[in-house]
Amino acid sequence: MRSLRSAVELEQLRVKILSQRKPEKPCISICGGTGCHAYGCEDVAKALKSEMKRQGLSKQVELKVTGCHGFCERGPLMVLHPQKIFYQRVSPGDVSEIIAETVIKGNIIDRLLYIDPVNEEKAQSEEDVPFYKRQQRLVFGNNGLIDPTNIEDYLAIGGYSALSKVLFNMQPEEVIEEIKKSGLRGRGGGGFPTGRKWDSCRNAPSSDGIRYVICNADEGDPGAYMDRSLLEGNPHSVVEGMVIGAYAVGAHDGYVYVRLEYPLALNNLGIALGQAREYGLLGQNILGSGFDFNVKVSRGGGAFICGESTALMASLEGRVGEPRPKHIHTALQGLYGKPTNLNNVETWANVPLIINRGADWYSQIGTEGSKGTKIFSLVGKINNTGLVEVPMGITLREIIYDIGGGIPRGKKFKAIQTGGPSGGCLPESLIDLPVDFDRLTDVGSMMGSGGMIVMDEGTCMVDIARYFVKFLTEESCGKCVPCREGLDRMLDILTDITEGRGKEGDIELLEELGGLLKETSLCALGTTASNPVLSTIKYFRGEYEAHIREKRCPAGVCKALITFIIDAEKCTGCGLCLRECPQEAISGEKKKPHVIDQSKCIRCGLCRDSCKFEAIIVA
Amino acid sequence: MIELTIDGIKAKVEEGTTVLEAAREMGIIIPTLCYHPGLSPYGACRVCMVEVVKGDHSSLEASCTLPVEQGQVILTNSEKVTRARKLIVELLLSSCPNSKTLQDMAANMGINKVRFKIKDRGCILCGRCVRYCKEQMKSGGIGFVGRGTSRRVATAFDVTPEECRNCGGCEWICPVCEKACMADSLIDGLCGGCQNLAPVETCLVCTGCSESVSPQGHKVY
Amino acid sequence: MVNDYEKVKAIVDRYGGKHDSVIAILQDVQSEYHYLPEHTLRAVASQLDLPLIQICGVATFFKAFSLKPRGEHTVTVCLGTACHVRGAPAVLDEVKRQLGIEPGNTTADMRFTLETVNCLGACALGPILVVDGKYHGQMSLGKVKKVLNRYKKVQKDGRHEELKVSS
Numbered sequence A: 001m002r003s004l005r006s007a008v009e010l011e012q013l014r015v016k017i018l019s020q021r022k023p024e025k026p027c028i029s030i031c032g033g034t035g036c037h038a039y040g041c042e043d044v045a046k047a048l049k050s051e052m053k054r055q056g057l058s059k060q061v062e063l064k065v066t067g068c069h070g071f072c073e074r075g076p077l078m079v080l081h082p083q084k085i086f087y088q089r090v091s092p093g094d095v096s097e098i099i100a101e102t103v104i105k106g107n108i109i110d111r112l113l114y115i116d117p118v119n120e121e122k123a124q125s126e127e128d129v130p131f132y133k134r135q136q137r138l139v140f141g142n143n144g145l146i147d148p149t150n151i152e153d154y155l156a157i158g159g160y161s162a163l164s165k166v167l168f169n170m171q172p173e174e175v176i177e178e179i180k181k182s183g184l185r186g187r188g189g190g191g192f193p194t195g196r197k198w199d200s201c202r203n204a205p206s207s208d209g210i211r212y213v214i215c216n217a218d219e220g221d222p223g224a225y226m227d228r229s230l231l232e233g234n235p236h237s238v239v240e241g242m243v244i245g246a247y248a249v250g251a252h253d254g255y256v257y258v259r260l261e262y263p264l265a266l267n268n269l270g271i272a273l274g275q276a277r278e279y280g281l282l283g284q285n286i287l288g289s290g291f292d293f294n295v296k297v298s299r300g301g302g303a304f305i306c307g308e309s310t311a312l313m314a315s316l317e318g319r320v321g322e323p324r325p326k327h328i329h330t331a332l333q334g335l336y337g338k339p340t341n342l343n344n345v346e347t348w349a350n351v352p353l354i355i356n357r358g359a360d361w362y363s364q365i366g367t368e369g370s371k372g373t374k375i376f377s378l379v380g381k382i383n384n385t386g387l388v389e390v391p392m393g394i395t396l397r398e399i400i401y402d403i404g405g406g407i408p409r410g411k412k413f414k415a416i417q418t419g420g421p422s423g424g425c426l427p428e429s430l431i432d433l434p435v436d437f438d439r440l441t442d443v444g445s446m447m448g449s450g451g452m453i454v455m456d457e458g459t460c461m462v463d464i465a466r467y468f469v470k471f472l473t474e475e476s477c478g479k480c481v482p483c484r485e486g487l488d489r490m491l492d493i494l495t496d497i498t499e500g501r502g503k504e505g506d507i508e509l510l511e512e513l514g515g516l517l518k519e520t521s522l523c524a525l526g527t528t529a530s531n532p533v534l535s536t537i538k539y540f541r542g543e544y545e546a547h548i549r550e551k552r553c554p555a556g557v558c559k560a561l562i563t564f565i566i567d568a569e570k571c572t573g574c575g576l577c578l579r580e581c582p583q584e585a586i587s588g589e590k591k592k593p594h595v596i597d598q599s600k601c602i603r604c605g606l607c608r609d610s611c612k613f614e615a616i617i618v619a
Numbered sequence B: 001m002i003e004l005t006i007d008g009i010k011a012k013v014e015e016g017t018t019v020l021e022a023a024r025e026m027g028i029i030i031p032t033l034c035y036h037p038g039l040s041p042y043g044a045c046r047v048c049m050v051e052v053v054k055g056d057h058s059s060l061e062a063s064c065t066l067p068v069e070q071g072q073v074i075l076t077n078s079e080k081v082t083r084a085r086k087l088i089v090e091l092l093l094s095s096c097p098n099s100k101t102l103q104d105m106a107a108n109m110g111i112n113k114v115r116f117k118i119k120d121r122g123c124i125l126c127g128r129c130v131r132y133c134k135e136q137m138k139s140g141g142i143g144f145v146g147r148g149t150s151r152r153v154a155t156a157f158d159v160t161p162e163e164c165r166n167c168g169g170c171e172w173i174c175p176v177c178e179k180a181c182m183a184d185s186l187i188d189g190l191c192g193g194c195q196n197l198a199p200v201e202t203c204l205v206c207t208g209c210s211e212s213v214s215p216q217g218h219k220v221y
Numbered sequence C: 001m002v003n004d005y006e007k008v009k010a011i012v013d014r015y016g017g018k019h020d021s022v023i024a025i026l027q028d029v030q031s032e033y034h035y036l037p038e039h040t041l042r043a044v045a046s047q048l049d050l051p052l053i054q055i056c057g058v059a060t061f062f063k064a065f066s067l068k069p070r071g072e073h074t075v076t077v078c079l080g081t082a083c084h085v086r087g088a089p090a091v092l093d094e095v096k097r098q099l100g101i102e103p104g105n106t107t108a109d110m111r112f113t114l115e116t117v118n119c120l121g122a123c124a125l126g127p128i129l130v131v132d133g134k135y136h137g138q139m140s141l142g143k144v145k146k147v148l149n150r151y152k153k154v155q156k157d158g159r160h161e162e163l164k165v166s167s
């Protein structure tokens, strides 16, 4: 491929690509995201390929392995174009039937359709599925349409047109003005206005004129994977955003800092960068405009703190990820002491959209203070696990019930955790809260990067607080005292509470330590670290008190405070549990109710897992 | 020159000075642990916190790394500051109870109980030794390993490194090793012995032996 | 060892011997040896002309690095929040019991290394257990033994273990 030398050449190429593509040509798009991978989509793709070959269809039918489609719960997913038929839970055994019936004859295979559990209606296409219906997938929706390893797919949906618009028709200041006007705020957690950040970076003095832009793809929130899915499924949108940002702030070098556990994202990003270079969309003299911009990929070393801006830059410079005080902002003195603009993956992916469709259009979406859409990873005790993109301002209720399909097994909703380790747990009384940056902060949580973990009555809030504090003690860099020692002592106290050694005054001490962390920690990891604890104390204080005063875990989670007992009414005496128990704590005659010897039981839960009659209960 | 107000007193200092240095020039004492005049500022121990007042809200900042700013209003001994400082020293005491420096500080601040589990680590990770070795000796024998609660000061593979020049500076500069507290038993995490001249609940007898603390005031931190 | 010095040198040279490439260099050394043997760290330090402790600091700060040799199979339990609320701690306990080791360690016979991870991006399948890169989703406590047994085949004394499939 000869590299493109002008905006016209780019458009000519696009016309050519589109003319070669027939919209009526059958195309099977199969999700190759991590979730579907784990469900075995690779085997499905392989089976499809060989079946198509066997039938001599390889030329007539296109097969596309894409990034995550979003509805990971029902993977492996498949969409058949042009009719847009949506199949879920596809297995290799279904493949020959799909080819014979759907691809060749156009018949729909009922058993592979999604059935709405509420009204038992079958959905033929994605639009009919409630999970997708309420979403507004501006940034994420393209994932299902493109093969991330093929730049032509991205060009076919209008890719890099925003870049060419910017390079040839806009001054850098105009670009910044447009982003400011759009109201875009950073999607990495802090929600800082992106346009303002770009502005200060552009105007920061730099003796040699060097500036950097960085894409933060460290995604450390445990339970969130939208950045990963964007990089895996649509890497060019992120690259395009970065080139536009670089042009706006006047940078010629950039970095993408990718979490190490994301091999597929690294791979697809590497391919995308190579193709962009080859096509003249990256590197020297981009599209013949005279603007140069290069991107390097850096693999993270596996540390949550390296998502923090100064720690990330330290680790890019080859040092340990220790934050520094931020009296001088990284926009002024960042990487190698140069003005540096750092944005999150999703923030970058929003940029081409804003340039293409205009700030006025963009700022109509969302709320007063938070514009546009946000991708959330909706996980935990929820029926429809997956990635959802919704306009800002949607209520938690709509996300949990309309999109998420509610709580599995008819259990009761208890709390939703947003913002990851820096966020908080919100109770049912706040379920009608509109989701945006400011409203979430008001109630003691955070937007964070977009993790949403749904919890039901079987989740213990003290245990959750302990979980996050434990995570943070391991992930804190250990430099400053409040964070290192404070978290460690909070963990001690929470462990005591969950293990039945809680005492009066513990809650108050936790609150005191929480306040200290907020006020005195060096970096934002420490200042937000107490949110999970403080928010659970605020909304679920009674549960803490039950642990401390009554030595009882109401949710039945904390091992030291529960006992397993066999319900004699339900026990059939099958003896399954007896064989599973590693402690030989269960005894009983065949066909007679069994009993557990509490002095031997280590509460491993194996027996409860094995019992087919739900006869083993937690008390 | 930058003009700022510390504890109600106006002062002019050179640009690039830190709030801690400015305060010391004015004779205002702010306790410090990881700070040392001969080393680069580090901002890790957080005992030097001061309150920065901006209109009707204020925040706490570590004075040793905080650059002075035109019109800044600083409080070094407000209720908010002392509350935070006390809790930090209490935390430090629980991980380094045998440090005389810390016991003295606790006495000065009127800490009368350590409410946390004592986990004697013998080091507060202030990094003075590490910076001394690197900055003053231009060597690199010691450093931090691990992260979070597993972080510690170490030599590579725990053997005396080639780079070590046996200067002993790391020990000399350490605020914890410098003077060990000799009390043989701790009551509520405090030594309760000679140092605690301040009214401390657990201090039963005061022998007035400490050199570092005088009954009139506390000058040495 | 001379050979190893050359191997490390090749990696260091690939990054132009730049100090800011320490992390990338160590990542490449680790993928070569599956862990970071002491002499390779020494080699990296001397070739980059950096104090060894600085290299050790980096190697012990990031979770991706291991200074201990790793077992033949790597068992990883996801402890991300989604997996946690779906019962990952109990799964981890069961894996610990089965292997007799704590996370971060390797069994004495060098067959299994146990690790934990925070979210693998497959939360829909939680709780997840990964063995050598293969995902085993929706783990129940009973399934742990079955999955591990598939990799256990040879026992310590070299005899083939009967595959105990719990009834």
Ligand SMILES: Cc1cc2nc3c(=O)[nH]c(=O)nc-3n(C[C@H](O)[C@H](O)[C@H](O)COP(=O)(O)O)c2cc1C
Pocket (backbone or CB within 6 Å): A185, A186, A187, A188, A189, A190, A191, A192, A194, A216, A217, A218, A219, A220, A221, A304, A305, A306, A307, A308, A309, A342, A343, A344, A345, A347, A348, A449, A523, A524, A525
């Ligand atoms: C402890 C910590 C972890 C963070 N992790 C991430 C992360 O994984 N990804 C991310 O984009 N931002 C993360 N951030 C936020 C970044 O510091 C930074 O604000 C963000 O990348 C800026 O981009 P934005 O303005 O586009 O949001 C983290 C912040 C802290 C304090």
Ligand code: SF4
Pocket (backbone or CB within 6 Å): A305, A322, A323, A475, A476, A477, A478, A479, A480, A481, A483, A484, A521, A522, A523, A524, A525, A526, A527
């Ligand atoms: S707050 Fe925590 S993570 Fe941040 S610098 Fe302090 S110890 Fe490190």
Ligand code: SF4
Pocket (backbone or CB within 6 Å): A564, A580, A581, A582, A583, A584, A585, A586, A596, A600, A601, A602, A603, A604, A605, A606, A607, A608
């Ligand atoms: S919980 Fe575990 S130890 Fe206790 S009875 Fe059940 S199987 Fe046995």
Ligand code: SF4
Pocket (backbone or CB within 6 Å): B122, B123, B124, B125, B126, B127, B128, B129, B130, B153, B170, B173, B174, B175, B176, B177
């Ligand atoms: S050994 Fe002493 S000087 Fe070094 S970090 Fe520990 S407390 Fe500070």
Ligand code: FES
Pocket (backbone or CB within 6 Å): A031, A032, A033, A034, A035, A036, A037, A067, A068, A069, A070, A071, A072, A073, A075, A076, A077, A386
């Ligand atoms: S991975 Fe296939 S839908 Fe998410």
Ligand code: FES
Pocket (backbone or CB within 6 Å): B031, B032, B033, B034, B035, B042, B043, B044, B045, B046, B047, B048, B049, B062, B063, B064, B065
């Ligand atoms: S003296 Fe300022 S933080 Fe330690």
Ligand code: FES
Pocket (backbone or CB within 6 Å): A222, A223, A224, C078, C079, C080, C081, C082, C083, C084, C118, C119, C120, C121, C122, C123, C124, C126, C128
């Ligand atoms: S939390 Fe385990 S895969 Fe996401």
